[in-house]
């Protein structure tokens with residue numbers, strides 16, 4: 099097993115870096131340097147599908163799928179995988195908590211063309227509750243075993259909530275927050291710590307995580323168990339103290355040649371997004387930043403793919419590298435297939451907006467191409483270039499098409515056509 | 529062979545009736561060459577002799593598709609078909625445009641600069657152009673087609 103970061107530090111351009119360089123049209127040396135410095139990571143999917151995430155690369159998007167304890171339908175989850183890849187998600191995370199978790203995960207990895215991530219603590223907790231009735235019987239051993247099992251089965255990156263400590267638990271108990279802990283993994287670990295009086299093994303034995311990561315070149319996504327779950331809790335002492343811990347761990351991982359990603363908030367008012375991104379980047383050695391949104395307001399359940407895309411666009415501009423989608427079902431239900439599509443597309447839009455703002459090569463060009471086609475009212479080309487061609491077609495064809503030269507929005511008063519015509523053939527003089 | 533100043537609205541010559549060309553002479557050819565130079569310089573589609581101050585029944589036009597220059601002496605519209613309204617400009621009226629109803633297709637009879645009788649069927653833009661130029665030869669101008677509102681708009 100070659101370790102991407104170690105190879106990059108040695109100055110070797112790996113096959114993975116070459117592939118990413120070709121795919122993204124960014125010089126391999128630049129990518130390799132970022133990987134060496136821990137500013138970019140390479141996710142390995144079945145030794146052939148590599149995805150790069152980091153400062154010099156296009157902003158990537160993740161779609162979460164997986165069963166819940168209430169709804170278990172593997173076929174449906176596999177369809178979500180397929181659909182989210184069709185609308186070009188860059189990675190998928192299996193967050194299953196219901197059914198045969200090993201089987202589901204293996205099937206997803208097998209069928210996926212993109213790297214798969216997971217949150218192994220879910221399985222460790224679910225199985226402990228099933229076997230022993232309460233997750234207070236969860237052991238450190240079980241957590242690390244599950245993480246290794248995931249890595250071995252082909253998981254490319256794992257969320258590990260390493261920054262949670264007993265010190266944070268004490269602060270949390272003071273009850274300064276409106277919504278406490280909203281990270282599922284974070285909630286498990288905090289409760290386990292409260293029930294057992296023990297320190298978080300993922301923090302205490304981070305070295306064990308490091309050795310598992312080294313064995314499989316597993317990318318560690320350092321989870322934000324204390325991410326703010328509402329606007330009021332954004333950028334508070336709990337969130338920032340967790341980031342400080344993650345900063346220490348990042349430094350350690352960098353020394354060990356292990357690739358890490360930092361996970362970030364959550365819910366953040368728009369005016370605090372730049373501060374959040376810069377803070378995390380500065381404290382965590384500019385490691386790739388993976389954001390859940392952030393959602394810029396709490397008032398829009400049913401539309402949180404929008405509240406999060408707004409935040410993600412600003413965050414991308416500010417320097418976030420990886421965006422986890424949020425679907426219209428967020429805070430309400432397990433997402434449907436359509437929700438998954440809307441979620442991925444919304445996040446892709448935000449990511450692309452960020453790419454434009456950051457001048458990532460090849461991004462603006464896409465806008466120029468579609469705009470030219472739009473001005474010429476070239477519907478075929480517009481459809482092909484649009485972020486979701488299927489949706490384009492569906493909407494355009496939802497009404498009778500009276501003319502190929504305009505759409506029904508303005509009909510014969512199509513501004514584009516009027517101007518195009520006048521520019522093509524100005525009024526003739528005789 | 530020179531670029532002439534195009535007579536502008538208000539010039540008496542634009543209101544006069546042009547005379548038929550009795551004999552095609554070197555003078556006639558020179559008028560046509562001057563028309564050609566002036567039209568090419570102006571970026572217009574057609575130009576009639578009175579527009580350069582010559583009261584002779586001669587006009588030229590540039591086919592927008594082939595870029596060929598069509599030259600007609602003593603033109604006569606012998607057929608016209610259908611009609612359509614379009615915005616039209618005249619090189620003698622800078623920055624003034626009127627909506628004018630013209631035939632969609634016309635057939636014109638006249639003489640080539642070599643004195644050969646020619647019959648030219650045209651449609652669309654060229655039909656509009658030919659009709660416009662024939663008007664010039666009779667002292668008719670686009671303002672004669674303008675509505676009260678259009679004239680008021682341009683304070684004419």
Ligand code: SF4
Pocket residue numbers: 475504505506507508509511512513514515
């Ligand atoms: S009709 Fe209106 S909306 Fe449609 S293409 Fe033309 S200008 Fe755009």
Ligand SMILES: [Zn+2]
Pocket residue numbers: 528617618619620660664
């Ligand atoms: Zn004229």
